[in-house]
Amino acid sequence: MKKIFQPFLARIALFALLISGALHAQSPAQVRIIPGETKFVADGFGVVAAIALDEPSPFRVFTLDDPWRLVVDFPTLDWNGLTPDIVADTPALQALRFGQFTRDWSRLVFDLNQPLALSEVEFDTTTNSLHLRLSPVSASAFAAQAGAPAGVEWQVNTPLDIQGEAGLPIVAIDAGHGGVDPGAIRGYVLEKDLTLVVAQELRTALLATGRYRVAMIRETDTFVSLRDRVRLARAAGAHVLLSLHANTAERGRARGTSVYNLSDEASDAETAAIVEFENRADLLAGIDLDGEEDLIAEILVDMAQRETNLLSENLGAMLSDSLLAVLDSGAKSRHRWAGFRVLKAPDIPSVLLELGFMSTPGDLEDMQSETWRAALNAQIIATLDAWFVQMAETRALMRN
Incomplete structure (x- = not known):
């Protein structure tokens, strides 16, 4: 099995697709993003994206409303070489932020210039790339589909030293x-x-x-x-x-x-x-x-x-x-x-x-x-x- 594909028909939110059937145990080394193979391309008024890693990884992806955002989470990543201007030539994407989010998760947050729904999510285990397609929808349709999946922890609190x-x-x-x-x-x-x-x-x-x-x-x-x-x-x-x-x-x-x-x-x-x-x-x-x-x-x-x-x-x-x-x-x-x-x-x-x-x-x-x-x-x-x-x-x- 090379690919895991998820079409979105109703609520467009994917939580922690752990791809455990296709992927084996993670290497102890931190997974690394590969900036040179990570692409964001205009697709009409939408976006096609490929986020390349050096090995397979669990992930979760969802949209959030007010303002319009796309969120992509991975277990802790090495971001070395990635810069926010990687989305500069994609008109539908306004800005990108990324970094450690909780003790266990890293996060990319894309600000959207218009309401775009996730129409395809696919992890290719041959190239170790997460492929996303974002398609234009109405603001009301975006709002109806947006929201964090159940079980997402915003912060893991540990006592301060x-x-x-x-x-x-x-x-x-x-x-x-x-x-x-x-x-x-x-x-x-x-x-x-x-x-x-x-x-x-x-x-x-x-x-x-x-x-x-x-x-x-x-x-x-x-x-x-x-x-x-x-x-x-x-x-x-x-x-x-x-x-x-x-x-x-x-x-x-x-x-x-x-x-x-x-x-x-x-x-x-x-x-x-x-x-x-x-x-x-x-x-x-x-x-x-x-x-x-x-x-x-x-x-x-x-x-x-x-x-x-x-x-x-x-x-x-x-x-x-x-x-x-x-x-x-x-x-x-x-x-x-x-x-x-x-x-x-x-x-x-x-x-x-x-x-x-x-x-x-x-x-x-x-x-x-x-x-x-x-x-x-x-x-x-x-x-x-x-x-x-x-x-x-x-x-x-x-x-x-």
Whole structure:
């Protein structure tokens, strides 16, 4: 048996076609995608695709609505050599993202310029290629057929490894984006890579003080949903959550670091655009958790939330002043407010730090500079030192 073919007649969703009858046990080595043999070709108003691997692999493929997306999952792949511009000459495909999705699965997410239904799915075990045909359908027909198959796990949660001596305050460091979600992109520089480098260096610097323990929300290039970033920090017993990101601006010459606290309304138009981008991370990675339970309603009363917000705002003000004085003297203020999902832990003071603008050459150069990052981390640590003293005093006053 050379090929496994699946015509789609009703609901167009294929879950984990494990092809166990045709394929034998997987090699212990990681399956590798072969970019030179991976093709996406216009087929009238549709698309014919071939995703080439170096050996047979299980897979699953399905479509998602609002926005129109095609999702293809494989067990963990080696992506070396694959670039998003591989779909540039296929008008029906708007963009491609790929990377690690959960501990066990890698994911490709294709943004579609029009509603396209899967009409054929075929794995050729002779060439080790997954062949897909996408055909135009109406928006209503696409919506009726779209959806993740039952049993797809969005995230495999494992407890965070907490480093440092017991009894010290725990700082949770959240390197923004990761895995299938690259974040902002500037040339060959990805936001997910910048934030991970800063997070790893900050961890090292915090541990070197001997005053903190550290919990990394992600330590490698993996995807973690926005909801799970908060839950992982809470499960680790974090005393504070620092979420690291990098901006990009489509217009103008915005520059410099910014510190954000939680608010229902964005403090300015620039912030509103950033929030929309950051809060869509889960959706763009192929999941939508808007219908999930409200974390704030789930676990804490309003009074405790107000205390957390006050402590968060104190930290945000102190950190923005510190960074402004040392790294960003040309700006009037870098303390802002916005509804970032990752700041919604009701019992953990949290701030989101935008390191700079990848669209501004000077900022991008700074973020790639080890010297600049060391200065940044020194200011973060000095601020945390002062804030933990102030936090104890504030809590004592609030509870008297």
